[in-house]
Amino acid sequence: MNILDKIVIDKRKEVDLKKELIPIQIFERTPYFDRKTISLSDKLRSSQTGIIAEFKRKSPSKSVINNTVNIEDVAMGYEHAGACGMSVLTDEVYFGGFLDDLIIARENCDLPLLRKEFIIDEYQILEAKAFGADAILLIAAILTKDEIKQFSELAKRLNLDVLLEVHNEEELHKSLMPSLDMLGVNNRNLKTFDVSLETSKTLSKLIPNDFVKISESGISSIEAIKELKPYGYQGFLIGENFMKTNNPGKSAKEFIAELNK
Numbered sequence: 001m002n003i004l005d006k007i008v009i010d011k012r013k014e015v016d017l018k019k020e021l022i023p024i025q026i027f028e029r030t031p032y033f034d035r036k037t038i039s040l041s042d043k044l045r046s047s048q049t050g051i052i053a054e055f056k057r058k059s060p061s062k063s064v065i066n067n068t069v070n071i072e073d074v075a076m077g078y079e080h081a082g083a084c085g086m087s088v089l090t091d092e093v094y095f096g097g098f099l100d101d102l103i104i105a106r107e108n109c110d111l112p113l114l115r116k117e118f119i120i121d122e123y124q125i126l127e128a129k130a131f132g133a134d135a136i137l138l139i140a141a142i143l144t145k146d147e148i149k150q151f152s153e154l155a156k157r158l159n160l161d162v163l164l165e166v167h168n169e170e171e172l173h174k175s176l177m178p179s180l181d182m183l184g185v186n187n188r189n190l191k192t193f194d195v196s197l198e199t200s201k202t203l204s205k206l207i208p209n210d211f212v213k214i215s216e217s218g219i220s221s222i223e224a225i226k227e228l229k230p231y232g233y234q235g236f237l238i239g240e241n242f243m244k245t246n247n248p249g250k251s252a253k254e255f256i257a258e259l260n261k
């Protein structure tokens with residue numbers, strides 16, 4: 001069994017338990033549920049740099065990345081740095097994140113927030129809205145075509161943007177549909193952890209231009225971004241490169257300033 005299969009099995013158990021503890025109707029009565037969201041895809045379309053900076057404490061491929069910084073400081077730091085959006089990992093077991101991180105980020109910055117989660121149930125989409133997210137991630141590798149359609153249409157009804165993540169041609173073909181806003185190519189294979197920017201380059205020409213294209217993972221230099229831009233990428237999702245430093249906001253600021261030169 002690969003790591004992705006394992007994550008999905010654990011996630012199913014987690015979501016089933018949560019559903020018993022906190023019924024879905026509670027989310028509809030929370031203050032953020034009717035909040036006017038900020039569109040990440042719109043911001044990326046008009047951005048020069050397109051950096052989506054991620055808050056990630058640990059990962060299955062790297063174990064601990066940063067256990068000391070707090071999310072308040074990082075959310076403020078990423079906004080001050082000029083990031084276009086912020087991605088918040090909410091999976092606890094494998095990535096050391098919490099759903100509360102989303103609320104804390106929401107209270108400390110006005111960036112569009114992407115809930116980075118292994119979404120396998122509509123419940124998690126309502127939860128994302130209640131906890132202040134502006135966008136959700138859907139991972140093609142763990143969803144059927146029907147699920148992608150059903151989940152993305154629900155997200156649209158809640159005014160959440162949808163980022164659909166693919167890693168190969170087959171996943172891309174089953175996923176293209178109008179209810180998606182952004183198409184993300186993950187340079188990291190979630191089953192083997194191999195990272196290659198070539199994945200973004202090869203898949204770019206198969207993504208129609210009505211979707212905002214995002215290159216995800218393994219981006220650690222200005223050169224990488226300059227290399228990817230000609231392939232039509234408008235968004236760049238960067239986690240570890242910022243989070244491995246003791247001041248992720250500061251390193252994002254330096255990176256974005258360099259990119260703007």
Ligand SMILES: O=P(O)(O)OC[C@@H](O)[C@@H](O)c1c[nH]c2ccccc12
Nearest residue numbers: 186216217218219237238239240241
């Ligand atoms: O830390 P990196 O290599 O810059 O990667 C960030 C982000 O792309 C990565 O965390 C990610 C992309 N897709 C995911 C799906 C689930 C969990 C994590 C991810």
